[in-house]
Amino acid sequence: QVQLVESGGGLVQAGGSLRLSCAASGLTFSRYNMAWFRQTPGKERAFVAAIGYAAYSTNYADSVKGRFTISRDNAKNTVYLQIHSLTPEDTANYYCAADQSLTVRRTVNSYDYWGQGTQVTVSS
Numbered sequence: 786q787v788q789l790v791e792s793g794g795g796l797v798q799a800g801g802s803l804r805l806s807c808a809a810s811g812l813t814f815s816r817y818n819m820a821w822f823r824q825t826p827g828k829e830r831a832f833v834a835a836i837g838y839a840a841y842s843t844n845y846a847d848s849v850k851g852r853f854t855i856s857r858d859n860a861k862n863t864v865y866l867q868i869h870s871l872t873p874e875d876t877a878n879y880y881c882a883a884d885q886s887l888t889v890r891r892t893v894n895s896y897d898y899w900g901q902g903t904q905v906t907v908s909s
Contacts, residue, residue: 787811787898789881794903797871801907805866807881807900815839818884819857819864820896823877823905830880832891834866844889848874871907878902 793805805821820835834855835844843855854867864881882896890896 787883789883789898789900791879791881791900791903794879794905796906796908799872799907799909801871802867802869803871803905805868805879805881805903805905807864807866809862809864809883812883812898814862814883815859816885818886818889819855820882820884820890821853821855821864821866822880822882822893823875824880824902825877830893832893833879835889835891836864837889842889844891846891868905871905873907873909876905876907878904 788810789807791807797803816838818838821833822830823833824830832846834853836855836857840857852870857864880902881900883898884896
């Protein structure tokens with residue numbers, strides 16, 4: 786049974802930083818591209834960042850470039866999202882996802898497995 790478990794969310798002041806983690810189990814982690822998406826109430830889930838299975842390629846939404854960094858540790862079956870310079874617009878539930886496509890994808894439908902999410906709330 787595949788499980789993706791996010792952690793690291795919380796309440797932070799604008800300008801602060803967070804590191805989100807997503808621990809994977811039940812799959813061969815090193816064969817999966819991993820991604821982070823985020824969602825706020827009433828809106829569709831939006832792509833944030835993705836990383837290839839061997840970490841050679843990354844992809845970011847324009848809105849987070851320069852502030853967010855995705856990384857992975859295949860020995861620990863974990864993907865990370867380092868977030869700097871948080872703004873209230875970053876407030877959302879952050880989800881990690883796994884996909885076995887040949888290339889890194891940005892769409893929700895491309896991903897096979899999802900975590901339950903971790904809430905990030907940024908106060909102004």
